[in-house]
Every structure is written in C-alpha cells, then in structure tokens.
Amino acid sequence: MxxxxxxxxxxxxxxxxxxxxxxxxxxxxxxxxxxxxxxxxxxxxxxKNKEDILISLFQEKMGQFIERIQEDIQKEETASEKLFFLIQRHITFLSEDQHLAAVTQLELRQTNRDIRNQINEVLKGYLQIIDEILESGIESGEFQEELDARLARQMIFGTIDEVVTTWVMNEYKYDITELIPKVHKLLLHGCKR
Amino acid sequence: MxxxxxxxxxxxxxxxxxxxxxxxxxxxxxxxxxxxxxxxxxxxxxxKNKEDILISLFQEKMGQFIERIQEDIQKEETASEKLFFLIQRHITFLSEDQHLAAVTQLELRQTNRDIRNQINEVLKGYLQIIDEILESGIESGEFQEELDARLARQMIFGTIDEVVTTWVMNEYKYDITELIPKVHKLLLHGCKR
Amino acid sequence: MxxxxxxxxxxxxxxxxxxxxxxxxxxxxxxxxxxxxxxxxxxxxxxKNKEDILISLFQEKMGQFIERIQEDIQKEETASEKLFFLIQRHITFLSEDQHLAAVTQLELRQTNRDIRNQINEVLKGYLQIIDEILESGIESGEFQEELDARLARQMIFGTIDEVVTTWVMNEYKYDITELIPKVHKLLLHGCKR
Amino acid sequence: MxxxxxxxxxxxxxxxxxxxxxxxxxxxxxxxxxxxxxxxxxxxxxxKNKEDILISLFQEKMGQFIERIQEDIQKEETASEKLFFLIQRHITFLSEDQHLAAVTQLELRQTNRDIRNQINEVLKGYLQIIDEILESGIESGEFQEELDARLARQMIFGTIDEVVTTWVMNEYKYDITELIPKVHKLLLHGCKR
DNA sequence: CATGAATGAGTATTCATTCAT
DNA sequence: AATGAATGAATACTCATTCAT
Incomplete structure (x- = not known):
C-alpha cells in the first residue's frame, strides 16, 4: 500500500x-x-476498500494543499494579509481543478458519517490555520479583542465553503476568482475592530 | 398521496x-x-418512492418553518433586529429537535444531486428572507452601502449552517442557543457600516 | 357470484x-x-381471484360460441359443409372482435398450466365438434376410411389456430375472412379420399 | 457474455x-x-437479465436444430421425402428431451410479446424450410399447383406444433414418434395433387 | 352489495470484494 | 505485482387480496 x-x-x-x-x-x-x-x-x-479511495483522495489532494498554505502563510505579515492569502489560495486552488471542486463540494458529502469524520480530521489542519490568523489578528490589535475564535473560524470556513459550493452548483458559470477580494473584505470587516 | x-x-x-x-x-x-x-x-x-420521503420531509418540516419566519419577521423593525430574529429562530428550531437537526445537517446531504436540487428549491425561500434583511439594512443605512448582497447572503447562511453542523457533529454536547447573540454580533459586524 | x-x-x-x-x-x-x-x-x-377472471372470460365468450356452433352445425348436411361452417364461424367470430382475438391467441397463453388446463376443458367441446365432423365424413365416405381421427382433429384445430394467431401477430393487417374458403379447401383436401 | x-x-x-x-x-x-x-x-x-436466459435458450437449442435440418434436408430428393424428414426430425428432437419439449411447448409461451417476437425471429428459419419444401413440391408437380404457400405453411407448422403440444400436455404418456408417418401422410395428402 | 385503504409476501439485480492463476 | 471471473449479500417496490365501514 x-x-x-x-x-x-x-x-x-x-x-x-x-x-x-x-x-x-x-x-x-x-x-x-x-x-x-x-x-x-x-x-x-x-x-483497503472503496471508502479508503475517497479518504485517501481527500488526504492526498487537500493534505498537500493545506501543508503548502501552512508554510507560505508565514511570509504574510498582517492578519489581514494572511486572511487574504488563505482565501486566495483556497479559491484559486479549487478554481483550477473543477473536477476536484465538484468532488469536494458535492460528491464527497454524499457519504456516511465515518468518512466525513475522517475528512474532518484532514480539515483540522486547515481550521488551525484560521485559528492562527485569528489569534495573530487579536494579538496585533487588528481584530476585535472579544472575538469568539471558534465562531469566527466557523464564519470564515462556512463562508468560503458556501461561496465555492454555490459556484459549483451554478456550474462554474462565473469567474469565482473575482470574488476573492470581496470575500476578504466581507470577512475582514466581520473580524476587525 | x-x-x-x-x-x-x-x-x-x-x-x-x-x-x-x-x-x-x-x-x-x-x-x-x-x-x-x-x-x-x-x-x-x-x-412515490424512497427519495420522495426525504424530499417531502424537508418540504414539510422546513417549508412551514420558513413560512412562519417570513410572517413573523415583518414585526421586527431594524435590520439588526431582523437578523437576530432569523438567527434565533433558525438555531432554536433545530436545537429543539435534535433528530431533525441530524437529518438536515448530515444525512440529507448524503443524497444525489437530484434530491439536493429539490431541497435547494425549498431553501430559496429562506435565502430570500436573508436578501430582504440585507436590502432593508442597506436602505436604512444600517449596513454598508457597497455590500455585495449575494456574498453577504452566502456568509450569513454559510455561517449559521456551519455553526449548526459543528454542534451536531459534536453530538450536541454544548448549548447551541447560547451562541445566538454571538453569531448575531459577528454577522452584524460583518455587514454594518 | x-x-x-x-x-x-x-x-x-x-x-x-x-x-x-x-x-x-x-x-x-x-x-x-x-x-x-x-x-x-x-x-x-x-x-374468486384474478385467474378466475381469465377462466370465466374464456368460458363465457368461447363457451357460448361453441354452444351455438354445436346447434347450428346440425343444419349442414355433408361433412364438407360442416367443416366449412366450422371454419367460417371460428374465423368470423374472432375477426369481429379483435380485442378478444388478441386475448385468446396471445395473452391467455401467457398463463400458468393450471389456467391452461381449465381452458382446455372448455376447448373439449370444440374438439368434440371436430370429431363429429370427422366421424360423419368417414361414415358417409367423404373422408378417408383410415383417417386417424385424433391426428386429423389436431391438424384441423392446429391449422385454424395458427392461421388466426398469425393474423393477430401481423396486427390484423389483412382481411382474414378471405382465407376461409382456402383454409377449407386445404383441410378438406387433407381429409377426403 | x-x-x-x-x-x-x-x-x-x-x-x-x-x-x-x-x-x-x-x-x-x-x-x-x-x-x-x-x-x-x-x-x-x-x-443481460432473466428474459435473456429464455431467449438465449431458444436461440441456442432451436437455432442449431434448425441449422442442422437446413443442411441435411438437401440430401432428400422428393418434396414428400423432405416433408417426412422435417416431421421426423422435429418430433424426434423434442421426444428425446422432454424437459426441452415442456419448455418450448408450454413455458416459453407464458412470456410477454417482446420475448415472443424474438422467438419468432428464430422460428423464421424454420418456416423458410417449410416454404422451400412447398416450392420444390409445386415445381416438381408433386403438390397442387394452386396451393397457397402461406396457408399450407401454417397448416404444416400448426399441425406439428399441436401434435407435440398435445403430447406434452398428456404428460408424454404415449410414444409420439409412432405418429411421425401418420402426420406425414396426413399433411402430404393435404398438399399433393 | 359496494367500497378502497391497507396489507405484506415475494424477487430480480447490483457491485464491492476475493482469490486462484 | 497484477488480473478479472466469480461471489452472494442486501433491498426497494408491486399488486393480488382483505375487511372495516
């Protein structure tokens, strides 16, 4: 194997x-x-079995994607820039492979709880990156002090995910990368002082 | 039938x-x-068949839920209050029926695209409510004039959905209704001037 | 009942x-x-049940048809005339009700052995008429003395049945009554001296 | 496959x-x-499916039976001999495999029209053989010049089929091969001058 | 006599997985 | 390592029949 x-x-x-x-x-x-x-x-x-194909698929494709973000995001200075970088990478990555986007946003969710739990394990790395952005933003004073990190994380992930899913369900008929600055502005506004 | x-x-x-x-x-x-x-x-x-049970389930349970919100939300004055009302009703409704929450957040998504499309038809009514809140907020000056309505809608829906899904996947181990004011504050902050 | x-x-x-x-x-x-x-x-x-509809259908429709033949055929004098009468009645009867023809020639045969046995009981009356024609023909010297009655009966019934079935399977696209004298000539030739 | x-x-x-x-x-x-x-x-x-078993069954068993007749019948000289050969082969073939006889005469007919149509395709080869016998008989002067080939074909097939079906429905209780010369004589008499 | 809602037995077919080669 | 023929468990749906009204 x-x-x-x-x-x-x-x-x-x-x-x-x-x-x-x-x-x-x-x-x-x-x-x-x-x-x-x-x-x-x-x-x-x-x-091991059919489910293992799906899990490995997600681990392989998303795992390396997350790893690279983790490395590269260090280069960004402000929390705002880091957030922009995350949104950009996330959306750009899936916009470049529509097959993969369809699989992650639609098909992979048609699976049972076991698979979804394993997928969530992979996602944890991604959520940690969001947490680190939020922490650095709060620390630097860019973001509201009283921001509930868990909720803010769910907002950020939930929004990006919804934006991509909507694009896929609309059959890629508009250029999703144009939304990157808008999504950034919107989420930033929700977090900053 | x-x-x-x-x-x-x-x-x-x-x-x-x-x-x-x-x-x-x-x-x-x-x-x-x-x-x-x-x-x-x-x-x-x-x-008609097994799928029809699922579709009818969603239409029946969510359909009347959406209708009632549509009526009652008129009584709220400001866009902020309307937004609070929406979040409160959404989260309270699902917190009161954990079985239903599990079905809508996890199981209903394990279905093929046909069912998902029919479910989305029902959801359109819900998304319209969000749109109306956003419009009234922009008009009254509560929300940013330049707010992209579609994106803001995706943020609001995506965030609430993610919050509920996270709660279900954590097996209801915390009181989700306590998050209502926090979610409201977060989303409001993202929209307002 | x-x-x-x-x-x-x-x-x-x-x-x-x-x-x-x-x-x-x-x-x-x-x-x-x-x-x-x-x-x-x-x-x-x-x-009694669904099968009983089929059996009754055959008994009712074919039963009275057979009875009437049994009565009327007495009026015919020679065996040749009797044979003509039988063929004419059989073909005319089914040519006048194409629905019934489709049922007796095609659909009724798509049933299990029990039903077919009961149908055969009804048919016995018909086969007896054939036997009587054959006997009278042999007695009168019209038909070959050494004619095997059972075989001749199977030839007569098998031929008429095949002729009607072919007509039904060809969707009634020719006038089957025109075949009556030809069938008579053919079968008569097979039986006579 | x-x-x-x-x-x-x-x-x-x-x-x-x-x-x-x-x-x-x-x-x-x-x-x-x-x-x-x-x-x-x-x-x-x-x-492909259950029906395909039936169709293949008929194609395989009857198809090769018909092919062999087509080849061997050439060796017979007169139309009378050819007719005898056909009857003999047909009845002998089914008398040697009572299971197959039950299937072709009774069970195969309990199917829907689609299957029957496919079965008829196979039977066409058999009916052609009969036609060739009739043609050669008319040409050689053995058979009546004015014989209606289609009707005569229906008589020959209908009679043999009825003879075999009767034997099967009587549960093989007599030796059907003894009927071969009688059937031949009967049908020949119907065709010849 | 008449109704028609409710019953529940019965079965063809798919497809993930195995294992002899 | 690779193959692909063979396996057999698992399940939605139909429709003849019943019986309370």
Missing amino acids: NRNRPKFKQILDAAVVVIAEHGYHSSQVSKIAKQAGVADGTIYLYF | NRNRPKFKQILDAAVVVIAEHGYHSSQVSKIAKQAGVADGTIYLYF | NRNRPKFKQILDAAVVVIAEHGYHSSQVSKIAKQAGVADGTIYLYF | NRNRPKFKQILDAAVVVIAEHGYHSSQVSKIAKQAGVADGTIYLYF
Whole structure:
C-alpha cells in the first residue's frame, strides 16, 4: 500500500475524474479501475476498500494543499494579509481543478458519517490555520479583542465553503476568482475592530 | 398521496427518527414503515418512492418553518433586529429537535444531486428572507452601502449552517442557543457600516 | 357470484379491453376494476381471484360460441359443409372482435398450466365438434376410411389456430375472412379420399 | 457474455431443467443458479437479465436444430421425402428431451410479446424450410399447383406444433414418434395433387 | 352489495470484494 | 505485482387480496 508507487496517484486521479463526471453513487470501483487503466483487483492492492479511495483522495489532494498554505502563510505579515492569502489560495486552488471542486463540494458529502469524520480530521489542519490568523489578528490589535475564535473560524470556513459550493452548483458559470477580494473584505470587516 | 391524511405525517416523523438514528444509507423503507406502525406497502400510498420521503420531509418540516419566519419577521423593525430574529429562530428550531437537526445537517446531504436540487428549491425561500434583511439594512443605512448582497447572503447562511453542523457533529454536547447573540454580533459586524 | 348480474359481464368486458390493450402481465386487477367502473374489492364479489377472471372470460365468450356452433352445425348436411361452417364461424367470430382475438391467441397463453388446463376443458367441446365432423365424413365416405381421427382433429384445430394467431401477430393487417374458403379447401383436401 | 465459455451452456441446461420442473413463473433466478452450481451474480456475467436466459435458450437449442435440418434436408430428393424428414426430425428432437419439449411447448409461451417476437425471429428459419419444401413440391408437380404457400405453411407448422403440444400436455404418456408417418401422410395428402 | 385503504409476501439485480492463476 | 471471473449479500417496490365501514 505504498503511497509513492505511480499507480496510487493514477487511481486517485481516475477517481476524481469518474466521480466528478458520474457522481459518487454511480462511480463503481470497476469504473474507476477502467479509467485508471488497471484491473479491478489492483485497486485493492493500494486501497483497503472503496471508502479508503475517497479518504485517501481527500488526504492526498487537500493534505498537500493545506501543508503548502501552512508554510507560505508565514511570509504574510498582517492578519489581514494572511486572511487574504488563505482565501486566495483556497479559491484559486479549487478554481483550477473543477473536477476536484465538484468532488469536494458535492460528491464527497454524499457519504456516511465515518468518512466525513475522517475528512474532518484532514480539515483540522486547515481550521488551525484560521485559528492562527485569528489569534495573530487579536494579538496585533487588528481584530476585535472579544472575538469568539471558534465562531469566527466557523464564519470564515462556512463562508468560503458556501461561496465555492454555490459556484459549483451554478456550474462554474462565473469567474469565482473575482470574488476573492470581496470575500476578504466581507470577512475582514466581520473580524476587525 | 394526500398530504393531509394522518399517516402522511406519521411516516415522515418515523423517517426523521429512523434516519437520525441509523443514518440515511441504513434506513431501509421497511425500517421506516415499522417505526411508523404501517405496512411497507402503505409507504407507497403516500410517497412515490424512497427519495420522495426525504424530499417531502424537508418540504414539510422546513417549508412551514420558513413560512412562519417570513410572517413573523415583518414585526421586527431594524435590520439588526431582523437578523437576530432569523438567527434565533433558525438555531432554536433545530436545537429543539435534535433528530431533525441530524437529518438536515448530515444525512440529507448524503443524497444525489437530484434530491439536493429539490431541497435547494425549498431553501430559496429562506435565502430570500436573508436578501430582504440585507436590502432593508442597506436602505436604512444600517449596513454598508457597497455590500455585495449575494456574498453577504452566502456568509450569513454559510455561517449559521456551519455553526449548526459543528454542534451536531459534536453530538450536541454544548448549548447551541447560547451562541445566538454571538453569531448575531459577528454577522452584524460583518455587514454594518 | 351470480353470473347473471350485470356487473359480472361488465367486468369481463373490461378485462378483455384492458388485457388486449396492455397485455396480460400489465393488466392489474385495479386497472380492470377502473375500466369496469367498479371498486377493486367489487371484483372479488364476482370472481374468486384474478385467474378466475381469465377462466370465466374464456368460458363465457368461447363457451357460448361453441354452444351455438354445436346447434347450428346440425343444419349442414355433408361433412364438407360442416367443416366449412366450422371454419367460417371460428374465423368470423374472432375477426369481429379483435380485442378478444388478441386475448385468446396471445395473452391467455401467457398463463400458468393450471389456467391452461381449465381452458382446455372448455376447448373439449370444440374438439368434440371436430370429431363429429370427422366421424360423419368417414361414415358417409367423404373422408378417408383410415383417417386417424385424433391426428386429423389436431391438424384441423392446429391449422385454424395458427392461421388466426398469425393474423393477430401481423396486427390484423389483412382481411382474414378471405382465407376461409382456402383454409377449407386445404383441410378438406387433407381429409377426403 | 461469451457464449462459448462452458458456464454459458451450463446455465442454459440448468434453466431448461428448472423451468420444465417448476414452470416459468416459479423459476427464480436463484433457483436456476443453484441448479447450475453457480452464484446468482454469475448468471449476469452471461445474460443481460432473466428474459435473456429464455431467449438465449431458444436461440441456442432451436437455432442449431434448425441449422442442422437446413443442411441435411438437401440430401432428400422428393418434396414428400423432405416433408417426412422435417416431421421426423422435429418430433424426434423434442421426444428425446422432454424437459426441452415442456419448455418450448408450454413455458416459453407464458412470456410477454417482446420475448415472443424474438422467438419468432428464430422460428423464421424454420418456416423458410417449410416454404422451400412447398416450392420444390409445386415445381416438381408433386403438390397442387394452386396451393397457397402461406396457408399450407401454417397448416404444416400448426399441425406439428399441436401434435407435440398435445403430447406434452398428456404428460408424454404415449410414444409420439409412432405418429411421425401418420402426420406425414396426413399433411402430404393435404398438399399433393 | 359496494367500497378502497391497507396489507405484506415475494424477487430480480447490483457491485464491492476475493482469490486462484 | 497484477488480473478479472466469480461471489452472494442486501433491498426497494408491486399488486393480488382483505375487511372495516
């Protein structure tokens, strides 16, 4: 089950395409295998079961995305800039891969609680970044002192998530990256003094 | 398929309990029928198919909830008060029926796009209420003139939804109604001048 | 279960129409009831079960047809005339009611062995008429002395049945009554000296 | 869906046995699978659905039977001999496999029109053979010049079919092969000058 | 006699997973 | 490592029949 062998990524990429195209419930293992160019049984050399494909998919795609943000966000100075950076990266990342966006915003949610719990584990890293932005903002005086960090975090994540989901459900018919400064302004206004 | 006969509501109530308890994918029609105290076949005298139970469930429970808000919110004067009223009703409504909360926040989303689209139709009424609050606030000068109504709406809905979902995923272990004033303050701050 | 009450015939007529139109397997009791203008439950005041509708249908429609032939055929003198009379009546009767023809030739055969056995009981009367024609023909010297009555009977019935079935399967697109003299000539030729 | 793999024939043979024994409507897929010694799901690797089993059954069993007749009948010289050959082969073939006879004469007819139409496609080859016999007989002067080929074909097929069906419905209680010369004589008499 | 709401037994089909090759 | 044929559990839905009114 080595994650570094080429077929591991090959299967995950196939899964994104198939699920985005046919929806989660019509994405049989055999369909993913065919798209990946491997035999059905080969899937099980790399993944414990079908759910594991989904979880690995999220871990792999979002995990590295989160890691890179964590590194790069250090370079931003003010909390406002950090918030802008987060929103920009998040929206830009998904705008560049509409298949992945459809999978994360719509299809991945059609799963049972177990999978969603594991997905939330991955998301924790992302939520921590938000928390760090909020802390730094409160500390520096940019944000309201009495800001409830947990609520503010839910507002930030909930808003960005809703913005992306709406874009996907509207079938990408407008340029979501144009919304980045507006979302930033809106959320910043909600946090700052 | 008369929605006024007692068994219609009886089956919907049973569906809420069963789905909340076992999750959507483990909620067989026969399980719902048993919980409702009717025969399996009786379900199909009131619902076209299993999906129709879910859609009707949302239409019935959320539909009347939205209608009542639409009426009562007129009594509130300022946009700030209207916003508070909306948040309070939304959170209170779901805090009073944890089964229903689990269904709307988690289980109902484990469905295919067709169902989601029908659910979104019901939600449109709710989003309109938010839009009206925003308009009245902008008009009265309470809110920023340059506020992007669509984005602000997504922020408000996205935040409340995320707050409730987080509460459900944490298994109701804190009193969510205590968050009402905080959520109000946060969102108001994001909108006002 | 009185066969003389008007609803008895009303239901049978409805059954012929519904079965001819939708085929046997799509002819639910409720559909027949609706066509007959009675409640589903009313069917069971006149018929033991669904199979009984079919059997009664055949008994009623074919039974009286056979009886009338039995009476009228006496008037014919020679075996050849009798045979002509039989063929003419059989083909004319079904050509006048295409719905009934579709039911007897196609739909009624899509049933299980029990029903077919009961149908065969009704047919025995018909086969007896054939036997009587054959006997009189052999006796009078019109037909071959060594004719195997059972086989000849199967030939006569099998041929007429096949002729009518072919006509129904070709959707009545030619005038079957024109075939009467030809069929008579063919079968007569097979039997006579 | 390869018709040459051994399980294909294995399943068809099992289907003949099960359907002959229990009747078409009591022959569940699982029953056929069990008889064939395969899992239920395996059926669907070889057949599109349950109906496809029936259609394939007829195509396979009757198709090759018809093909062989087509080849061998060339060796017969006179139309009378060809007719004898056809009757002999037809009756002998079904007399040797009573299960198959029950299926073709009784059970296969308990199906809907779609299946019947597909079965008729297979039968067309058989009817062509009859037509060729009739043509050669008319040409050689053995048969009546004015013979209506379509009617004569219906007589020949209808008679043989009725003879076999009667034998099956009488539960094989007499030796049907003894009827071969009699049927031949009867039908020949009907056709010849 | 007549109704029609309620019943509940019965079954074809899918598809994740395995394992002999 | 890779294959893909074989497995078999699991379930929504229909419709003939009943029976309280």
